[in-house]
Amino acid sequence: MSRQRQEGSPVSIPSASFGIALQTFAALLWLPQAALLAWVAQRLAAGQAGLDWLALIGGSFLVLALARAAADAWGVRLSYARARAQVGERRRAGLRALAGASPFDARRVAAGAAASALAEQAEAITPYLTRYRAARVKVQVVPLALAAAVACVSWLAALILVFTAPLIPIFMALVGWRAQAASEAHLRELGSLNAYVLDRLRGLASLRGLGALAYTRRRLRALSQSLRIRTMAVLRIAFLSSAVLELFSALGVALVAVYVGFHLLGQLPFGAWGASLSLGQGVFVLLLAPAFFEPLRELASVWHDRAAGEAGEAALAALGREVLPLPGGASAAAPAAGARVPPEVRLDAVSFAYPGHASAPLREFSLELAAGGHLAITGDSGAGKSTLLALVAGLLAPDSGRVLIQGETLHGANAARLRARMAWVGQRPHFFAATLGGNVRLGRPGVDAAAVRRALGLAHLDLVAERRGAARLGEGAAGLSGGEAVRLAIARAAADPACDLILADEPTAHLDRATADAVIDSLLALGEGRTLLVATHDPRLVARLGCSVELADPAPRAEAA
Numbered sequence: 400m401s402r403q404r405q406e407g408s409p410v411s412i413p414s415a416s417f418g419i420a421l422q423t424f425a426a427l428l429w430l431p432q433a434a435l436l437a438w439v440a441q442r443l444a445a446g447q448a449g450l451d452w453l454a455l456i457g458g459s460f461l462v463l464a465l466a467r468a469a470a471d472a473w474g475v476r477l478s479y480a481r482a483r484a485q486v487g488e489r490r491r492a493g494l495r496a497l498a499g500a501s502p503f504d505a506r507r508v509a510a511g512a513a514a515s516a517l518a519e520q521a522e523a524i525t526p527y528l529t530r531y532r533a534a535r536v537k538v539q540v541v542p543l544a545l546a547a548a549v550a551c552v553s554w555l556a557a558l559i560l561v562f563t564a565p566l567i568p569i570f571m572a573l574v575g576w577r578a579q580a581a582s583e584a585h586l587r588e589l590g591s592l593n594a595y596v597l598d599r600l601r602g603l604a605s606l607r608g609l610g611a612l613a614y615t616r617r618r619l620r621a622l623s624q625s626l627r628i629r630t631m632a633v634l635r636i637a638f639l640s641s642a643v644l645e646l647f648s649a650l651g652v653a654l655v656a657v658y659v660g661f662h663l664l665g666q667l668p669f670g671a672w673g674a675s676l677s678l679g680q681g682v683f684v685l686l687l688a689p690a691f692f693e694p695l696r697e698l699a700s701v702w703h704d705r706a707a708g709e710a711g712e713a714a715l716a717a718l719g720r721e722v723l724p725l726p727g728g729a730s731a732a733a734p735a736a737g738a739r740v741p742p743e744v745r746l747d748a749v750s751f752a753y754p755g756h757a758s759a760p761l762r763e764f765s766l767e768l769a770a771g772g773h774l775a776i777t778g779d780s781g782a783g784k785s786t787l788l789a790l791v792a793g794l795l796a797p798d799s800g801r802v803l804i805q806g807e808t809l810h811g812a813n814a815a816r817l818r819a820r821m822a823w824v825g826q827r828p829h830f831f832a833a834t835l836g837g838n839v840r841l842g843r844p845g846v847d848a849a850a851v852r853r854a855l856g857l858a859h860l861d862l863v864a865e866r867r868g869a870a871r872l873g874e875g876a877a878g879l880s881g882g883e884a885v886r887l888a889i890a891r892a893a894a895d896p897a898c899d900l901i902l903a904d905e906p907t908a909h910l911d912r913a914t915a916d917a918v919i920d921s922l923l924a925l926g927e928g929r930t931l932l933v934a935t936h937d938p939r940l941v942a943r944l945g946c947s948v949e950l951a952d953p954a955p956r957a958e959a960a
């Protein structure tokens with residue numbers, strides 16, 4: 400049964416330490432099992448093992464084996480559940496960080512790399528949290544307990560174990576730093592490949608149109624080759640670490656076996672406490688020796704899980720390294736309830752420069768747009784028109800000065816609420832693989848079928864929608880003309896009853912005269928009873944808006960038309 404979780408409600412994470420403790424306890428149960436087997440060997444050799452006694456010991460051995468398997472399985476299950484919850488939490492944190500970066504942050508992680516970090520790279524954290532963490536605890540407890548048990552019988556066998564064991568961590572540490580670097584390089588390569596593929600897939604039509612496919616093919620091949628080399632490097636290190644471990648644990652077990660064998664033959668009559676070892680004691684030591692190395696072998700086999708897991712964690716953490724945070728974060732808020740008038744917009748000596756850019760698009764810029772006013776922002780390309788709209792939308796925070804929406808200074812705490820009453824008609828709206836109506840509705844709770852119909856009518860798209868019926872839009876709005884795409888963006892804004900401040904960024908760019916006129920009609924219809932701020936180069940749109948501000952003007956004032 401799938402469990403639903405309310406967004407933002409705390410996650411109930413099962414205890415990892417209990418799960419690991421259970422797995423450690425299961426490993427320690429080998430001690431009484433080995434003791435039982437050694438006892439059987441001793442009694443059989445002495446001819447003292449009756450059938451009843453053997454059945455009793457066999458039954459006890461079986462019970463211990465079942466308890467061991469059950470404890471191990473339960474422990475693994477608990478650790479796994481905990482790890483899945485933790486990975487889910489980290490994914491959510493990564494998503495929050497991504498959503499908390501301004502869409503104007505040019506240095507944001509590329510979409511493909513972000514998808515790779517959130518999907519496959521995050522998956523590498525689960526084995527790290529489950530197998531590696533459990534192996535690390537077992538390695539600290541089980542060998543010590545087994546060495547102490549062996550030492551009770553033979554101090555020399557215990558010494559052999561204790562002196563051969565540290566070789567393993569030393570070599571593992573030597574291999575470990577290479578493993579970390581190789582895993583990080585591997586995951587970086589994976590992210591780059593994903594980012595490259597997604598980026599080029601999006602621009603496939605341009606690449607094909609410009610005859611640039613051959614270079615893309617070569618580059619893709621080079622990236623895949625590089626990923627193959629990185630993958631092989633990780634695998635080589637993983638195999639090397641296992642081989643080192645197997646070698647040293649085999650050496651340790653062999654040394655103990657040689658000592659015990661010769662001791663029982665009377666060749667090495669020392670190393671036990673006083674008298675020589677009995678057959679049962681020898682068997683007991685021999686059974687414990689491989690179990691002593693078992694946790695170390697397990698740790699070696701999951702050693703590269705740690706490197707991959709830490710690299711996955713680093714990739715998720717990198718998603719949060721935004722340069723330009725989105726004021727108010729990604730949180731969604733409902734606009735304030737009650738009857739409202741469209742907001743007045745004021746910019747008060749606003750300055751803004753993109754990080755790392757010396758020139759500031761806006762310096763001490765002021766502007767007043769009355770409630771319900773319509774205003775065109777004009778200026779040369781690169782003058783900062785889109786930047787100004789982004790500042791009004793709270794997608795960027797000014798370096799100095801204030802943006803006021805209906806007298807309220809826009810800042811982190813109220814940005815989400817104020818944004819809820821704005822709509823952005825951008826230069827490059829994204830359309831989803833859905834019907835025209837679906838692309839207007841976007842699953843928004845306040846937008847019903849009637850609102851979608853009205854919005855399509857306002858944008859003069861009702862006939863297009865009728866003609867298309869249930870047909871879905873193709874990738875990148877394939878199937879729509881440029882003008883229809885802008886009018887669809889206008890319909891989206893029109894469908895939301897809460898939105899009374901429209902920010903439009905060059906809505907008529909690249910459109911022919913007739914199409915641009917249709918878009919202007921739709922935009923002005925949308926602007927009725929709403930405040931409308933439009934960045935544009937189009938003199939006809941400026942004329943129809945009736946009021947404009949040239950961005951170069953140091954302190955422009957504008958009133959509603």
Ligand SMILES: Nc1ncnc2c1ncn2[C@@H]1O[C@H](COP(=O)(O)OP(=O)(O)OP(=O)(O)O)[C@@H](O)[C@H]1O
Nearest residue numbers: 503504505753760779780781782783784785786787
């Ligand atoms: N996300 C960004 N990161 C860094 N610099 C940016 C970013 N967006 C724009 N710029 C720079 O800021 C300046 C203003 O850009 P903006 O897009 O606001 O101008 P614009 O007036 O809207 O231009 P256009 O009319 O060509 O759309 C330009 O020099 C641009 O290169």
